Amino acid sequence: MAVDVDTLYGDDDLHAAGALFRAAMVGLPPLPPHSDHLSEPGRTLGARIDGRLVGTAESYTSWLVVPGGARVAHAAVTHVGVLPTHTRRGVLTALLRGQLDDIAERGEVVATLRASEGSIYERFGYGVASSFARLDLYRGRARLRDTVPPSGAVRFVEPADAWKLFPQIYASAAISWTGAIDRPGYWWKLKQRTAAEPTYTVTHGPVGAEDGFARYHPVDTANWFTSRERTIVVDDLVATTPQAYLGLIRHLLSVDLVDKVTFAFAPVDAPLRHLFTDERAVGVAGVHDETWLRLVDVLAALARRTYRDASPVIVEVEDTLRTTNSGRYRICAGEVVRVEAPAEITVDVAGLGAIYLGGSTWRQLALAGRVVEHRAGAVEAADTLFATPTMPFSGTFF
Missing domain, CATH: 3.30.1050.10 (SCP2 sterol-binding domain)
Incomplete structure (x- = not known):
């Protein structure tokens, strides 16, 4: 049975690809309202059998920071899925082979993805290149060492304004840590439309010269005032200077009515625990694979x-x-x-x-x-x- 792979352009095909991906992933919520313009034109592939769309794969034009600080041309691969009714028929192989050819033709030297399953992508040349830690910071035990340097001011930004400001900060900052990637406008739009509510957004640094930001939300708000472990989850924290990192951490520690701060995504070697007189104030809730990298x-x-x-x-x-x-x-x-x-x-x-x-x-x-x-x-x-x-x-x- 032949599998035909082509590039999807029309809105109907792109919406069908988005719905197909969610059907393949099972546990994802429906597409958010007004979900058009979330795909980069010309980078969504569809696989068809007998004319029916049965698989899809997508990518974004991006860069990746490699050891030494250079940014290399990079494809951010995402939304890879095959209908459960058509697995093990060569659909995924046809999609990813076609995608690698397309990435190579664009002159992108590496591709990365985040894997829903750990047993799929190695056979296509992807290896686990980085991991992330989920950290829990218990405020009751968190006393900063006297030696921790000072930091600048943090200010709240209305979420509606933050979704415009954060991309500007990220795009203009000297993002130089190994493994960092670009965040195109499509990425920001999708994050905005799927963000938890309520969401709180803060920046570090003077207006017009911000060097960091954070986005966080509370958990279990229905029982907030009776809970014994009121928790906020940091969904995104970007600090391009040590002062920004310290300032954002100080802000999170200052939020009243909070017992625990969970960092959903943190470096495995994050310096957080070293800031406190009791290093057990920070616990590692888990370490998981993050970047799957393919040298094209x-x-x-x-x-x-x-x-x-x-x-x-x-x-x-x-x-x-x-x-x-x-x-x-x-x-x-x-x-x-x-x-x-x-x-x-x-x-x-x-x-x-x-x-x-x-x-x-x-x-x-x-x-x-x-x-x-x-x-x-x-x-x-x-x-x-x-x-x-x-x-x-x-x-x-x-």
Whole structure:
């Protein structure tokens, strides 16, 4: 049974794709009212069998910050779904192969996604490149250390105004942490239309020169005044300076009638607990995979990130879907080039994606048999080359 993949443009097809995705995901709410203009034109694919739409995949034009701070051309892949009546018929394979071809033609060197299931995307070359932590901050135990530096003023912004201001702050700020991605207008519109109510929005810094913002909402408002654990959930916190981070944390600590502040998405190595005299004021509620990364152009992607000073390593990459990536690469701090010399390490493209941002190490993958060492000491040298000072983190779900 042939699967035909094409680009969807018309409103009817785009709405059908949105409804199909929700049917495939089962647990998502219906499309919000006035949900047009949430897709980037020309980047929604549809898969048809006998003329019927049975699968869809979408992406946004974006950038990704890689180790060293460079922003590389990046496709943010989202809304991938196949009708439950048409799974295991090659629909997903046809969609993702077609999408990778489209991404490559656009000159985007990497693609990332957030996975609804953990067993699907590795076979398409995606590896888990970053994780996020869910943190609980208990206000009753949270006393800031006297050594914590001062921060600037925080002000409330009406949510209607915040949805205009926050994109401006994010677009103009020097977003430089490894794993960060662009947030196009489509992303902001979808977040606005699906945000919890009530939502509170604050910014840090003087008007016109804001360097951070936060968005949060209360949980279980029906029992708010009788609850023994009144909780606010921080849905988004962006701080582009240390002062902004400290200022926003101080604001959250100052909100009365709150027992617990939950950070829905935080870096795995977040500095939050170090701010308090009792570090147990911060608890880790869970750690989950965040960025699934696919190197679309291996040479270009490897060449854009930085490396530590260490002896060069020759890495053989295996890519069964995009065979032009398969080959051997000599990697050192000064350059990355393709070579014909014998490989010292072999890894598939999904494994390399997991290592690329610094979220996993060569040693970890070697222990799992996903990296093969051909020269003694090559894995150790590769880990020195690829080491990063912080864990990667995006903070943007799409």
